[in-house]
Amino acid sequence: MHKPVPVPDPTSEAYWAAAAEHRLALARCGHCGRLTHPPDVVCPHCLSTDPGFTFEPVDGRGTVRSWTVLRDSFLPGFAEDIPFVLVDVELDVQADLRLIGRLVDGPDTPLRLGDRVVTVFDARDDGPPVPAFSLDPTAEGAR
Amino acid sequence: MSDRFAARSQVAVVGYAHSPVRRHHDVPLGALALDTALAAIADAGLTKDDIDGFTTGSLLPTSGGHASVDGVSVVTANWLAEHLGVNPRFCAGFQGFGQIPGSVTMAVNALATGAADYVVLHRALHNPPRGRYHANPMTRAAGPMQWVAPQGYFGPLSMIALPYNEYLQRFSASRDAMAAVLVEARANGARIPWSYWHEKPITPQDYLDARVIAEPIGVLDCDIPVDGVAAFVLTRADRARDLPHKPVYVAGYAMGSPKRTRLPTHWPLDDIMEAGFEIRRRLEDATGVTVDVIDVPQLYDGFSPFVYFWLESLGLCPVGEAHRFVQEGIDAAAGGLPILSGGGALGNGRMHGVPQMLECYLQLSQRAGDRQLASATVGLACHSSPHFGGAVMYTAEPL
Numbered sequence: 247m248h249k250p251v252p253v254p255d256p257t258s259e260a261y262w263a264a265a266a267e268h269r270l271a272l273a274r275c276g277h278c279g280r281l282t283h284p285p286d287v288v289c290p291h292c293l294s295t296d297p298g299f300t301f302e303p304v305d306g307r308g309t310v311r312s313w314t315v316l317r318d319s320f321l322p323g324f325a326e327d328i329p330f331v332l333v334d335v336e337l338d339v340q341a342d343l344r345l346i347g348r349l350v351d352g353p354d355t356p357l358r359l360g361d362r363v364v365t366v367f368d369a370r371d372d373g374p375p376v377p378a379f380s381l382d383p384t385a386e387g388a389r
Numbered sequence: 390m391s392d393r394f395a396a397r398s399q400v401a402v403v404g405y406a407h408s409p410v411r412r413h414h415d416v417p418l419g420a421l422a423l424d425t426a427l428a429a430i431a432d433a434g435l436t437k438d439d440i441d442g443f444t445t446g447s448l449l450p451t452s453g454g455h456a457s458v459d460g461v462s463v464v465t466a467n468w469l470a471e472h473l474g475v476n477p478r479f480c481a482g483f484q485g486f487g488q489i490p491g492s493v494t495m496a497v498n499a500l501a502t503g504a505a506d507y508v509v510l511h512r513a514l515h516n517p518p519r520g521r522y523h524a525n526p527m528t529r530a531a532g533p534m535q536w537v538a539p540q541g542y543f544g545p546l547s548m549i550a551l552p553y554n555e556y557l558q559r560f561s562a563s564r565d566a567m568a569a570v571l572v573e574a575r576a577n578g579a580r581i582p583w584s585y586w587h588e589k590p591i592t593p594q595d596y597l598d599a600r601v602i603a604e605p606i607g608v609l610d611c612d613i614p615v616d617g618v619a620a621f622v623l624t625r626a627d628r629a630r631d632l633p634h635k636p637v638y639v640a641g642y643a644m645g646s647p648k649r650t651r652l653p654t655h656w657p658l659d660d661i662m663e664a665g666f667e668i669r670r671r672l673e674d675a676t677g678v679t680v681d682v683i684d685v686p687q688l689y690d691g692f693s694p695f696v697y698f699w700l701e702s703l704g705l706c707p708v709g710e711a712h713r714f715v716q717e718g719i720d721a722a723a724g725g726l727p728i729l730s731g732g733g734a735l736g737n738g739r740m741h742g743v744p745q746m747l748e749c750y751l752q753l754s755q756r757a758g759d760r761q762l763a764s765a766t767v768g769l770a771c772h773s774s775p776h777f778g779g780a781v782m783y784t785a786e787p788l
Contacts, residue, residue: 253531
């Protein structure tokens with residue numbers, strides 16, 4: 247049973263192409279210059295209807311704002327991974343820019359709000375690597 | 390006051406009916422909806438020929454990819470009108486998540502403007518007979534799902550687990566504290582004849598022993614999927630006075646909406662709370678009634694953490710204190726703040742905002758029987774998360 251494979255489309259193909267090279271690339275608005283994720287029809291910051299998003303590599307470091315440990319899954323392919331941790335991360339690169347991904351350090355990892363993480367990539371057999379997170383070993387107070 | 394709701398106290402709820410709530414009914418959902426609507430019309434002292442307006446929110450709230458078939462798994466306002474043999478002047482569905490307050494806004498606006506004279510508002514909920522409610526067989530994640538499903542973030546349990554854990558961590562609260570909410574919801578649901586949980590109260594230990602699915606969300610933090618239908622009849626206040634039951638007046642309403650683009654089903658705690666604070670301001674502006682005088686504040690509880698979020702964002706207890714407040718403060722039978730006196734969704738089954746609206750109606754019309762509260766003058770019926778839902782204020786007397 248395979249996990250859901252991302253299907254790139256014109257709004258996302260640059261994101262997944264970068265992920266294939268283990269780089270996190272996010273959409274920057276050509277009008278106001280701010281990042282947004284996921285890219286929408288309009289820029290959520292300046293409301294431009296012609297945001298002309300370009301994807302550019304960003305620093306994948308961030309801060310844990312919440313997490314959940316999944317002990318059941320409602321999607322194919324995750325049964326063998328249970329339990330696993332998903333973290334809600336605010337990236338350093340822009341205030342309130344949030345991503346959700348797996349924490350690859352395991353379900354017993356002690357976590358606190360404010361823990362520092364780095365973006366890593368979760369390899370898949372049948373699709374592009376999927377952005378995920380790991381506790382930042384270089385962070386002050388890292389355990 | 391320019392923000393005061395122009396239709397304040399002009400519309401009243403005048404009757405209701407509720408089907409038995411079961412995991413699966415042996416009749417089609419549409420048939421259950423027709424019988425329930427007819428019972429509500431009769432309860433209001435009317436016949437179907439009097440009804441000229443219909444409204445509902447018909448969403449099937451599962452992420453499991455089950456088909457929405459009108460009359461079978463959902464029942465739209467148009468389907469109900471057509472199959473009752475009524476050609477209504479007003480017929481509309483609410484598209485958002487706060488289906489009950491959303492439907493009430495449409496009914497009130499239609500009645501106050503004369504677009505209809507008697508409106509049936511119904512909600513039909515369905516539990517698909519096959520497959521898990523939220524399990525989805527997707528193998529390809531296209532469109533919005535590509536941003537979350539490949540990492541396993543999917544569905545409403547993960548959705549609520551993140552802001553709930555954010556709450557627990559921020560305020561150093563224990564998930565065990567929520568046992569008080571479940572015990573109260575189920576104690577009240579156990580007294581309601583149509584409830585799925587009729588005569589089935591639970592103990593705090595039952596809650597603590599229940600399976601955890603998406604930490605800190607366990608199976609008992611979620612309302613149980615059911616087949617069930619409720620219907621209400623609303624009309625203008627001048628017409629309501631001639632009907633058999635004491636009218637319950639709509640004082641006003643307030644809806645919330647998300648302010649930021651987020652990943653699918655990503656609901657950070659601050660997004661939820663910010664909308665809740667705004668709903669309180671809008672409600673007080675619309676009605677001229679402050680929340681401290683609400684004596685029947687029915688909070689939404691489809692997932693138990695919503696009880697904390699509504700308690701705090703409405704100002705019924707200080708921010709960060711709900712997990713303590715519920716330990717002593719919400720036992721309706723002992724004179725506590727009756728936030729779940731109608732059992733809520735946790736005590737009735739997944740009837741969405743119906744238990745909250747119905748409890749406001751039953752208490753304020755003095756029809757709550759042996760559950761009747763000593764003081765029932767101002768009710769509030771909340772539904773959904775504040776940032777996707779809303780709240781309707783009811784009064785026993787016109788303002």
